[in-house]
Amino acid sequence: MSQSVLTNFPQGYTPEEVGNRLAYRFMEKYKMSDRKGIGYSDTFNWSGALKYAAVAKDERLLKLLQNKFDSLFTIKKQILPKKTHVDWNMFGSLALEFYRVTKEKRYLELGLSYADTQWELPENAKAKEREWDANGYSWQTRLWIDDMYMITIVQTQAYRMTGDRKYIERAAKEMVLYLDELQRPNGLFYHAPDVPYYWGRGNGWMAAGMTELLQYLPKDNKDRPRILKGYRKMMKSLKKYQTSDGMWNQLIDHPDCWAETSGSAMFTFAFITGVKQGWLKVSEYGPAARKAWMALVPYINEKNDVREVCVGTNKKNSKQYYYDRPRHIGDYHGQAPYLWCAVALLEQ
Template sequence: MHKRLFVLLLLFPFQFLFAQNNSLTDFPKGFTPQEVGKRLAYRFLEGKHMLHAGKWISYPETFNWNGALKFGAITKDKKLITSLQDRFEPLFTTEKALLPIMNHVDLNMFGSLPLELYQVTKEKRYLELGLPYADTQWIVPENASAQQKSWAEKGYTWQTRLWIDDMYMITIVQTQAYKVTKDRKYIDRAAKEMVMYLDELQRPNGLFYHAPDVPFYWGRGNGWMAAGMTELLRNLPKDNKDRPRIMKGYLTMMESLKKYQTAGGMWNQLIDEPECWAETSGSAMFTYALITGVKKGWLDKNEYAPVARKAWMALIPYINEKGDVTEVCVGTNKKNDKQYYYDRPRHIGDYHGQAPYLWCTFALLEK
């Protein structure tokens, strides 16, 4: 454990004194969403591209970028927004080769970034770049496998894999497309997909297996589900037929997360394994879902605001002096081996962890 992190965690019981209420607006110095968001958003501007397969902008970078944009927009930080646009500009020209191809769930979600930029700037070129990533997720390619064609025939995306990670990757780009076009086909098909994943992967305790053949409650994987349901519920029209089912899945999960939150306020790499290590990216995703649920009125404030606050207060000491989040599980494929999840390396400053912290700052600042 890094020295500074160890010291901060030793001091945490004193900080915990601040957490004995249900306020999601009143935080001590160093713990406010304004301070944390600024540290992490400007830290992103200093970083290099995190590439998928060494070729294309990766989904962790996309989500970190999105989080910084949301923070910049809600705080009206024009300098930050301009800098984030400047970072993107080469993707139209000299770095165009880094634009992800549209043949995989982890690549198509890139479209959520130009669609976020379009919402912030209203520049049409971002819309034109981003929308095909949402459209091609439901356009079956000629070389699709029999299984992919089968998913499509049932009304699902051909990129379906039944990995819980998918339910943020698919949901975010389809939701963004709905927000910019107001065409309900995008949000409706994302909701249908979510219901199928809920039926296949959510267990009676509210948590999710990583995949049907991997019966472990991996932290960040469950975080993708929590954040994905949250994004859908934030935007899904009240008259959508799948909304009650998704809300039920969300509420069942939040109740379980309340039960499994550790005494220190975090969640473990394997959520139901008390001896496993506390992991930051999944914990931050759960915190985002909880904050949003309380503020939107989906969750009882008296019951869940203290859970969300305790989690936020626990997360901040894991940010080091450079603005990098520590104890982040590396990118993880599924594997039917419990020890595999225990032994995953832990990174510092990995965008898997930076991004959900920024989502939390946005959720805390949102009116």
């Protein structure tokens, strides 16, 4: 079986159609005049739309996205995220994506300021932050699974745009720490060490983070074999827990829990990329990736908003808590990974 399993989609399911719908939905919905700040879900939806514009060669969309961003250099400068938290520093990945697409140096400078401060210990750092820093890790380390997207995406982007290996080596070292501390024997990740539940989107952050990092991690990096092993172990488990419909549930290993779109889309992105990069066997994972994509698309409603997206969720040691989480429509946590999937399907 060849990678053609990830092409030839029926009308309504092509990555071009889905990417176009969701990227332009972001453009119309995201109003800078209303913003008092920029959250991480805003950042990666914006970035997904930008990546789609680039791969689709949609100059009009690119210009619209760029014009929106450029107000952050002028009248909306005050809403730029502070460089004091893992969820805020990842904003640098968007600025660096603008640099990749436009080659305008102001985006590079802005993006690197977020990548660099993730490893620059602030004067008022807490004792634990100083300890992480002393051991060569980001002072923003928390051992929350979300971090393995937030930290790795900005450091990986900084490496891609500069060629300076310190950035990608930081990200790889950090990823190994999280894998060693948090990955369970079955390949999945608890929401937290004291919360023994395999929450969908939490695991999605790890899956997407490893996928992004492995795409650009040099073959001779000493941590690459360990990260690839952790990635494959996770993918094997995810394949096992994919439902007959092609989705994954809010609690991955609970068959009676509801199908959740944001985590499912992140896992689909990891499958698509793994097949295309040769990390996963096409014969095993190609059909699973296609099945997932075909299952995801019908969750987009007529307004181009994704349904069944779990709201932002803090940890809680209660199974019922995860079953009862509110489900949003059009939440950027769901819109963004659909765009990642569309881009991954379109990339050569």
